[in-house]
Amino acid sequence: MNLYHIDYLAVSGTSGLHRTPAGVKLCVLAGVIAVxxxxxxxxxxxxxxxxxxxxxxxxxxxxxxxxxxxxxxxxFLAVLLISVQHLTVAGALPLVLRVxxxxxxxxxxxxxxxxxxxxxxxxxxLPSGLVTAxxxxxxxxxxxxxxxxxxxxxxHLRAGLSWRHPAATLRNLGTALAHVLVEAxxxxxxxxxxxxxxxxxxxxxxxxxxx
Amino acid sequence: MSHIHLPDGVxxxxxxxxxxxxxxxxxxxxxxxxxRETDAKRFALLGIFAxxxxxxxxxxIPPYHANLSVVTGIILGPALAVLAAWIVxxxxxxxxxxxxxxxxxxxxxxxxxxxSGYAVFHLLRRVRVPLAVAGFLAVIIGLGLGTGASYGxxxxxxxxxxxxxxxxxxxxxxxxxxxxxxxxxxxxDLHRLAILMFGFGAxxxxxxxxxxxxxxVALNRVYPDLVIRAETARxxxx
Amino acid sequence: xxxxxIIVEIHCLEHTYTGGVRVxxxxxxxxxxxxxxxxxxxxxxxxxxxxxxxxxxxxxxxxGKVVVFGEDPARHYNHVRQKIGAVMQNADEQLIGPxxxxxxxxxxxxxxxxxxxxxxxxxxxxxxxxxxxLRERLPHYLSGGEKRKVALAGALVFGPELLILDEPxxxxxxxxxxxxxxxxxxxxxxxxxxxxxxxxxxxxxxDLADEGYIMQSGGRIDLHGRIVDLFFHHDLAQYNLAPxxxxxxxxRLNAHGLHLPLTLDVEVLAEVLGRR
Numbered sequence: 117m118n119l120y121h122i123d124y125l126a127v128s129g130t131s132g133l134h135r136t137p138a139g140v141k142l143c144v145l146a147g148v149i150a151v152x153x154x155x156x157x158x159x160x161x162x163x164x165x166x167x168x169x170x171x172x173x174x175x176x177x178x179x180x181x182x183x184x185x186x187x188x189x190x191x192f193l194a195v196l197l198i199s200v201q202h203l204t205v206a207g208a209l210p211l212v213l214r215v216x217x218x219x220x221x222x223x224x225x226x227x228x229x230x231x232x233x234x235x236x237x238x239x240x241x242l243p244s245g246l247v248t249a250x251x252x253x254x255x256x257x258x259x260x261x262x263x264x265x266x267x268x269x270x271x272h273l274r275a276g277l278s279w280r281h282p283a284a285t286l287r288n289l290g291t292a293l294a295h296v297l298v299e300a301x302x303x304x305x306x307x308x309x310x311x312x313x314x315x316x317x318x319x320x321x322x323x324x325x326x327x
Numbered sequence: 328m329s330h331i332h333l334p335d336g337v338x339x340x341x342x343x344x345x346x347x348x349x350x351x352x353x354x355x356x357x358x359x360x361x362x363r364e365t366d367a368k369r370f371a372l373l374g375i376f377a378x379x380x381x382x383x384x385x386x387x388i389p390p391y392h393a394n395l396s397v398v399t400g401i402i403l404g405p406a407l408a409v410l411a412a413w414i415v416x417x418x419x420x421x422x423x424x425x426x427x428x429x430x431x432x433x434x435x436x437x438x439x440x441x442x443s444g445y446a447v448f449h450l451l452r453r454v455r456v457p458l459a460v461a462g463f464l465a466v467i468i469g470l471g472l473g474t475g476a477s478y479g480x481x482x483x484x485x486x487x488x489x490x491x492x493x494x495x496x497x498x499x500x501x502x503x504x505x506x507x508x509x510x511x512x513x514x515x516d517l518h519r520l521a522i523l524m525f526g527f528g529a530x531x532x533x534x535x536x537x538x539x540x541x542x543x544v545a546l547n548r549v550y551p552d553l554v555i556r557a558e559t560a561r562x563x564x565x
Numbered sequence: 566x567x568x569x570x571i572i573v574e575i576h577c578l579e580h581t582y583t584g585g586v587r588v589x590x591x592x593x594x595x596x597x598x599x600x601x602x603x604x605x606x607x608x609x610x611x612x613x614x615x616x617x618x619x620x621x622x623x624x625x626x627x628x629g630k631v632v633v634f635g636e637d638p639a640r641h642y643n644h645v646r647q648k649i650g651a652v653m654q655n656a657d658e659q660l661i662g663p664x665x666x667x668x669x670x671x672x673x674x675x676x677x678x679x680x681x682x683x684x685x686x687x688x689x690x691x692x693x694x695x696x697x698x699l700r701e702r703l704p705h706y707l708s709g710g711e712k713r714k715v716a717l718a719g720a721l722v723f724g725p726e727l728l729i730l731d732e733p734x735x736x737x738x739x740x741x742x743x744x745x746x747x748x749x750x751x752x753x754x755x756x757x758x759x760x761x762x763x764x765x766x767x768x769x770x771x772d773l774a775d776e777g778y779i780m781q782s783g784g785r786i787d788l789h790g791r792i793v794d795l796f797f798h799h800d801l802a803q804y805n806l807a808p809x810x811x812x813x814x815x816x817r818l819n820a821h822g823l824h825l826p827l828t829l830d831v832e833v834l835a836e837v838l839g840r841r
Contacts, residue, residue, distance in 0.1 A: 118422045119381070127703060149428065152336060156491065185423040189334035196333065196481075199520035200492060203513040207492040211337065214491075218335035223423050232663030232703065234421060245358065246413070251663060252374025253414050257381060258705035259657055264382050286534060289386070290541020293395075297379065297402075297542065298549050303658060304368070304375040309623045310659045311367040312642075313651045314719065315675035318366050322667050323680060323687075552583075 118185065119257065126230045131175040133224070138233035139240070141225050148221040152214055161213035168220040177227055185223045186216060236322045244319040251320045256303070263299045267292040335426035339487035342480065347431030353409055353438060360406035373407055377414040397469040398539050400441030401448050401462075402546075402553055408445065412437035436476045444469030462543040466536040474528045482517060489514040571632075572727055572759050573597040573620055578629035580615055588612040590619075591629070592786040595778060599726075600757040604770045604792065607780030608805035613763040614654065615784070617731050620761065621651055634726075647676050650720035651729040656712040660704035665696065665715050668704060673723045683722075690718040694748060710741025717745065721752070728752075730762035734769055746772045767796075767809040771829040779804050797827045 126134070133141070152164060172182055193215050197203060225234075231254050239247040271277050271292050277285050361369055376399050386393045400408040416433045419425040425433055444465040451461035481488075492513040546553060575595035581587045590612055597603050605613045618624045619631045622638030622645065631638060634645045653659050662668025669690055673683040691697040694714045699707065707715065713733065720728065733749075734742050750772070752758055762773055770777065770792055777795050779788040781804060788799060795801070796808040797816065807813070815825050815834065828834055 118424070119418070122422065123703075127706065145427075149335065153340060153428075156336075188423055189426070193334055193337070195523065196337065196488075196515075196520075199516050199523060200513040201516045201519075203492065207513045211488075211491045214336040215334045218426070219423065222335070222420070222427055226421060226423060230663075230703065231421065232667075236663065243358075246354070246410075248370060249373050249377070249410060249414055250417060251661070252370050253377040253381070253418065254663075255661060255704065256374045256378035260375065260378050260382055264385075268386075283537070286537040287541045289393075290538040291545045293383065293538065294542040294545030294549075297395075297398075297546060300375045300379050301372075301550065301553070304371040306653070306655070306658050307371040307375070307661075308367040309618070309621075310653055311371065311661065312623060313621055313646070313649070313653075314659075314661070314672045315646060316367050316370075317675045318370075320662065320667070321670065321674040322663060323670050323674070323684060 118188075120261070121181070122185075122226050123231060125178065125181065125227050129177070129228060131177065131228065133171070133175045133177070133228040136228070138229045138237040141229055142234070142237050145221050145225050149218060152218055156210060156214060158210050158213060161210060161217045165213060165217040165220060168217065168224055172220075172224060175228070177224070182220070182223055182227065185226075186219045189215060189219045232322070239322070248318065248320045252307075256300075256307075259303065260296070260300055263296050267296050333426060333429055333481075335428045337426075337488060337491070338429060338432070338480070338484040342484050342487075343428045343432055346429070346433075346435060346480075350413065350431040350434040350438075353435070354413055357406045357409035361410065369407065372403065373410055373414065376403055376407075377411045377418070380411065380415050381418055393535060393538055395539070395542070396437050396440045396473070397444030397448075397466045397535075398462075398542050400445040400469070401465065401543070403441075405442055405445060408441040409434075409438045412441060432480055436473050436480070439476045440469040440473035443472045458547055459540040459544050462540040463536040466539045467532050470528070470532040470535060471525075474524055474532075478521060478524050481515070481520065485515045485517065569635075570599045571596060572599055572601075572634060573761065574630070574632040575616070575619065576630040578616070578619060578631060579627045580612075580619065580624055581627045587627075588615045588784045590616055590780070590784045590786055592781075593778065593789045595786055595789075597727075597759060597761055599759055601776060602753060602760045602774045603762070604774035604777040605761065605763045605780065606767075606770065606777055606795075606804070606806060608782050611780040611782050612784035613780060614731055616780075617651075617729055617761070617763060621649060621729060622646065647723060648726045649729060650723070650725035650727070652713070652716045652720050652731065652733055654731045654735065656709075656716040657704070659716045659719070660707075660712060662719075663703070664700070665702050665704065665707070666691075666700040668715060669718045669722050672719060676723055678723065686722050686724075687718075690722045694718050695744070708738075708741075710737045710745070713737050713741065713745060717748070725758075727759045727761070730760065730764075730773075732764055733762055733773070734764070734766065742769075749773060767807065768811075771809060771811075779806070793827055793829060796829065 148164060148168075152161060169179075169182075172179060190212070193212065197208060200208075232251065235247050235250045235254070238250070271288060277288065279285060376395075380395050380399055383395050384392050396412070399411055403411060413430075413434045415437065416425065416430045419433070420427045420430045447468045448461050448465035451464060452458070456464070492515075573596065575590065577592075577594075578590040579587065580590070595616070605616055607613050615624065619626060620633055620638065622633070622642040625639040634648055636644050638645050660668050662671045666687060669687045670683045673686055674680070678686070691700055694717065696711065696714050696718065699711055699715065704712065704715070717733075734745060737745065746769070749760070753760065760773070764770055764773070774792055777788075777790065777792050778786050779795060779799075779801070781787050787804070788795060790798075796812040801808055808816075809829065811829055811831060811834065815827060818825055825834065825837060
């Protein structure tokens, strides 16, 4: 899953972009989206894309990861383009460049900003309840991933995943996921208890640090 | 999952902005409905199930990836399910998996899967359809409707997509008389798109249906209340 | 002893879980007075965590009486919750804040402390537990010992009078274990904080508790006494418990006529043996 890799890069990076406040980066992202959606021309898309990649190179960000993440949405764009009749390169180019530029802008934000920082910044415009739910999901992702990995390992070790027997494999997969779900439900109960004990009042606060 | 795997920059502004607006209204309603559970429980459940959905999406059954949208809908109930749909889509956007601008529309698509799956499951259970069959059919119908919604969104956005696909030199031509296909530039073949989305999608629905049915059967052995009487979000006491 | 000195009192508690599993915590009454360090010992499934959850007000008894700071914690939880800090069995599940700093600040902000006071208290806890270097770290990148320290900081930051520790050092490496034990020792010596803990590690019991309650499988509270007395004068095997190796050694050497003092302190025993 991309999330863990992205999270690690965002947390461990030390570039200037990493140090830039999340709110500023989100505003810039909104600006880039607005520009690219307003002026849907090749020069605008191409120059934005070039500027973003130059910035990434200048900030010494992992360009291979950036490329991998940016190319993912292109796969889905390709599915759409398969459905196009009389597709020409000249016709597809603006769309492809625009998608590349927009995705690069989003991925650049992700590689240089921790998820908590993004959620905290979003907290200024979104209701606190929704932001709190995002924080919970983020924590739960890391707590639950171990359970899912264990279930996967158990299935592999006990030959539960064999595509020569697809029906049995799907059933085994379902049963293993049900076990993880049971763990998840129990985890949610314990998390609720922990929240109660710690005086939870429906929001997660983030404190500005002393200078 | 039948959410629109479209990146940013493809759909028209009115469509994705409208998606955000309707999703916001739905979220506000869901937030009010969901208040019945104590807040600590509600947040914990939401977070855990949204995380489960995201984690399960990492299980690839090429070319498909699993998800738990209908199972989540059945267990969480309508209110929390809608909130979970939103959370999942925010994360997908911030993982580079789906466009930031289409998160609102995707929330609606997944919410349709969850809510219709939930309704079908309970309807079938009420007329004593076996659990596994009810789960399987709920997934097929839920994902089918979700795919239908995705297709509808692309159809609505087709004029803009077609305009984007026209080569610049052809869009500025003002020659009299009808243009040939080639001169008009590319345009979406909605028939071909439907075959792609529903044809490949159906394989995914069946895989998902079998997995979901197995999950519901296994879950029912441990927490029968959770599966059978999940009218609202309900978790057992520890 | 005044009524104010009684922090926790439990009488013949019974709890039935959804699904019908019943935990009967009847038997010896459970009472903890101010400043005591009490360990709840028993085999797996004896109901130790259930007991703690009742004290925390998370569960409501089916039968029996639970009084914490003079109140029924399940009914009047808001009255007592600010007086109780807790570190639950899995620290990972307890860390909720986006960063270590925010997580430690979680409870005080929820309890209505000002941001400035919260910041000051968080800084104090970071310093006290020597985890200042972790302040901006995200919880999932911490080691087991670090998570436990952060959870402890989060439980103590608002100044509770009672600290509940459910298996506080389970899965923690040796160094962190020593550090946390030393911290809890100092905390008790400096503040006289009341502590109730459950644990499986009998060596740890000697370090973190002066008195103990022993529970049978199924929940009945069977024994109560000083830790030293419990380890030297009772057959713990029937509770699926074994005294710490030091207690076993002293008992065996005394059986051979050495007449050693009944101590759980290695230093004391080494000194006595050294003198002979």
